[in-house]
Amino acid sequence: MQSRFQGIRARATGIAAGALTAFWGASAFAADLIGQPTDGAIDMQPGVTPLKHDAIFFHNAILLPIITIITLFVLGLLLWCVFRFNKRRNPVPATWSHNTPIEILWTVVPVMILMVIAVFSFRLLFEYHDMPKPYMTVKATGYQWYWGYEYPDKKIPEFISNILPEEKAKAKGVPYRLAATEPLVVPVNQVVRVLVTGADVIHAFAVPSFGIITDAVPGRVNETWFKVEKTGTYYGQCRELCGVDHAFMPIEVRVVTQPEFDAWVASKAKGAPAPTPSANAAAANAAGASNTPPAAAAAQPAGAAPAAGANPSAPPAASATKTAQPAPAKP
Numbered sequence: 001m002q003s004r005f006q007g008i009r010a011r012a013t014g015i016a017a018g019a020l021t022a023f024w025g026a027s028a029f030a031a032d033l034i035g036q037p038t039d040g041a042i043d044m045q046p047g048v049t050p051l052k053h054d055a056i057f058f059h060n061a062i063l064l065p066i067i068t069i070i071t072l073f074v075l076g077l078l079l080w081c082v083f084r085f086n087k088r089r090n091p092v093p094a095t096w097s098h099n100t101p102i103e104i105l106w107t108v109v110p111v112m113i114l115m116v117i118a119v120f121s122f123r124l125l126f127e128y129h130d131m132p133k134p135y136m137t138v139k140a141t142g143y144q145w146y147w148g149y150e151y152p153d154k155k156i157p158e159f160i161s162n163i164l165p166e167e168k169a170k171a172k173g174v175p176y177r178l179a180a181t182e183p184l185v186v187p188v189n190q191v192v193r194v195l196v197t198g199a200d201v202i203h204a205f206a207v208p209s210f211g212i213i214t215d216a217v218p219g220r221v222n223e224t225w226f227k228v229e230k231t232g233t234y235y236g237q238c239r240e241l242c243g244v245d246h247a248f249m250p251i252e253v254r255v256v257t258q259p260e261f262d263a264w265v266a267s268k269a270k271g272a273p274a275p276t277p278s279a280n281a282a283a284a285n286a287a288g289a290s291n292t293p294p295a296a297a298a299a300q301p302a303g304a305a306p307a308a309g310a311n312p313s314a315p316p317a318a319s320a321t322k323t324a325q326p327a328p329a330k331p
Helices: 006-024 050-083 100-129 167-170 259-270 276-287 294-299
Strands: 134-141 146-152 156-161 185-186 190-196 203-207 210-214 220-228 232-238 248-255
Touching: 050 100, 050 276, 134 185, 134 203, 134 210, 156 259, 185 259, 190 203, 203 248, 210 220, 248 259
Parallel strands: 134 190, 185 248
Antiparallel strands: 134 146, 146 156, 190 220, 203 210, 203 232, 232 248
16 A cells, blocks of 8 residues: 655655754664664664554654754743843833733644644554555464464464573574564565454553554454565564563564465464463463473373474473573473
């Protein structure tokens, strides 16, 4: 879907880019990482979806110039009043108390500014809710404290995504507390609908480089969508305070080519059925006393051999609490 802001963006890009460069400095944007936070950065994460591009345009080309102009104008008025109407330069104060034209002006002008902002704001809000025909649907369920992903269109049952342990994250060279044991895999340049819900308390599914954030509310299913323009790995996190281990439930989205996605779907379809949420919780509680990964323990009955297609060297899933993390399985 073509962005509704493309024509406006084309006319305003030069002005906005010049103003932002002069205000912040070009070096602040030169080294921004794609798909994850950048140390010392002051701008939003670079976008890889049409929604995020339009959100960045709304912030940088509409809101930021308006905020800057209003701030400088008010600062100028304050300085003018301080130096022009202080006691030394104005020993005899004025006796008037009202000025009708000025009062009308400072009522009408803010209303006009808000109307301009509302036009762009409502158009962006409409675009977020105007989802094109989706290629596929993913269900994301928030648990304390991990995510469960299901692909109903692809007949892939729910699988569990935990935080990747710190030692494994360092070994792989991926960001700790952002990388996950099981990423959400989607194809590039396809519209993906995400159904978001919670199993226990309110969570929030958010990926900054996609420009999306949706609450995961128990007993309710919310909806969002994205269409990623380039392959890569993109990180997010739960954005709703959901308990003591709120900071330990990252979101990792891996965007791949269509053939790679088809191969991943085929490999998932050959695996063992995903465990139910109740079995996952029981396995996570019992994992502190064993070296068996909770997700694997819940997926297999006692004494059963590993399912076909299972990876015996897969990293163990994190436990339900930070203090009861199981030790990594020995190879």
